[in-house]
Amino acid sequence: MNLEDLRVFKEVAKEGNITKTAENLNFGQSNVTAKMKRLEQFYGNKLFYRHRHGVTLTSPGKILLSYAEQVLLLMDEAEKTLKSTDFPSGTLSIGSMETTIATRLPTILSTYHEQCPQVELSFRTGTTEDLIKAALNREIDGAFVAGEINHPELMELEVFEEELVIIAKKSILSDLNFDQLKNLTMIVFESGCFYRDIFEKWLKSKGITPSKLMELNTLDGLIGCVKAGLGISLLTKSAAEHLHQDENIKQFALPNEYAKVSTKFIYHKDIAKTCAFSEFIRVLGFLDASAEIEKIHGV
Template identity: 40%
Template sequence: MELNDLRIFKTVAELGSVSQAAAELSYVQSNVTARIKQLEKELQTELFYRHKRGMVLNAEGKRLMVYAEDILGKAEEIKHAFGTDRPAGILNIGIVETVIKLPGILSSYLEKHPQVELSLTVGVTEQLVQDVAGMKLDGAFVTGPVKHPLIEYQEVFREELILVAKSDVFSLEDVTKKPLLLFNKGCGYRERLERWLKDEGVIPRQIMQLGSFETIIGSIAAGIGITIVPRSSVRRLLEEGTLHGFAIPKPYNEITTIFIRRKDSYLSNTLRSFMEELQSAGV
C-alpha cells in the first residue's frame, strides 16, 4: 500500500466519482480505477457501494477513511516540519550549572522561534563533551578549551573565576583548614582550582563533591567551606555581603564558556539559528 493510494481513495470518497477524482488529481480515469481495485485487493474487502451515479463508501470504506485521514494528515505535518526554513522541533542542549547569562539568551531565542522546544541537560564539562560527541545532545555550553577530534566550538563569553567563602578574610592556608565544596570530577572550574593548588604546593584538607550550584552556595553561606565559581554567578550575594569573594591569580582565574557541537553532524536550521543567536547576542 502506498501513500498515494490512500490519497486517491480519499479523493474518490469525497467526490463520489472516479472521473471527478481523476480530473482533480490530474490522472487518467483508468489509473484511478486500477489503484482503487488494487487497494481493495490488498485489504481483501470492497470499500465502496458502486451505482450508476457514482461511488459511496461502505462500512469498511468508512473504517479505512479514518486511517487515511490520520495518515495523510501526519504526512502533511512531516512535510511542513521538514520542508521549511523556519526553526522548529526539539533542540537538546547541555549546560554547566553556573552559566548565569544563559536564561537571557534562551528567552530571546524562544521569543523569535516559538516552534522550537528546548530540552536542557545539566552536567559537568567532561560529561557534556562526551554526550555531544556521542550525539546524545545537539550542542552544549561548557568550559573551554575543549580538544576533541569530533568537536567544534564557538566562544560565547569570558568570565573571572573567584574563590568564595563566608568569611571576609582569606589566605591559601584556609584551604588546609576548611573543606573545598566542588562539583564532580570533570568540572572545568574544579580543574582550574586543583591545578592552581598543585602548582602552589597546597594540599586541601578535604574535597566535598556536591551535585548542584544551590547546594554548594547554601553550604558556603552556612560557613562549611570554600568554593570556586564565576564572579557573575554570585554577584548579588557578594554585593549583599552574604558571601565574600577572593581573587585568583592569572592564568587560573580566566574562564571561557564555549558552545560545542559535533562537527560532522547535520547542521539543522534549528541549530544553525540558535548558533546565530549566540553570535548576535554579543555576550
C-alpha cells in the same frame, strides 16, 4: 525486524528488565517479549540471558546493541534533517554547565524562544567532561563547556569569557592565607568539572592538597553550603554576584593565570544542522557560522 523492535531492544538492554521496559514504553509485557523473540529468530542468536532479576545481554546481544544505537541515531538525524522547514521548528537539545545555565543562558534562551516559538527546547546539565562525551555521542545538539577542547570531531565557538573567584564566609576566611586554606573544606562540583580542575591546580601550585572535599551537583547546593560556612568554593564571578547582597560572603580574586576561562559552545561536526540549530547559532551572535552551516547543509 523493524526500527521499533530495535528501539525496544535498546530499552530492554538499558533497563535489564522486560517488565520495567514495558512500563516505560507503555507496552504490554507480552508485546515486549514477542519483539525480543522476533529479533532472536531474525538474527539466529540468543540476545539475552534470562534470570530471576531480569535479563543480561549475551555477546551477540552486545554486538547488536552497538549497531542498533548507530542505526537509531542515524534515523533520528535523518528525520530531523528531512522534516526541517524554512521556519525553525522541531526539537533542540542543549547541554550546559550549572553555572552557565543559571547566569548566562536565561537571556539567550528568552531571545531564542521569542524568535523561534515553535522549537521545543530541552536541557541537560553536567560537567564539561560529561557534556563533551554527550556531544561526541550526538546525544545533544550542542553544549556550553569551559576551557580548551581541541577535539577533531567537535566544532567550538567561543561565546564569552568568565572570571573565576574564591567565595567564602568572612568568619572562616579573611584573606587568601594558605595556612588557613589547608584546614578548610573545599566545596566543589563532581569530578569532570573544569572549574574544579582549575581550583585544584591553583591549590596544588601553592603546595596544598585538599584533605576535605564536599562534592555537590547543583549550583544552589554549593552556594547554600558556602553561605552556611561549611567551606569555600570557586565560582565564576557572574555566579558569585548572586551572593552580592549577603554581607557575610566575601570574594577573593585569583592570580591572572587562573582567573580567566572561556566558555564555548560545542557541537559535533556531523550533527544534523537543522533550521532550529542554525537560528540558535545566530542568537549566540555567530552569523558567519550559521551562514556557513546553511551553505554546507542546505538548511
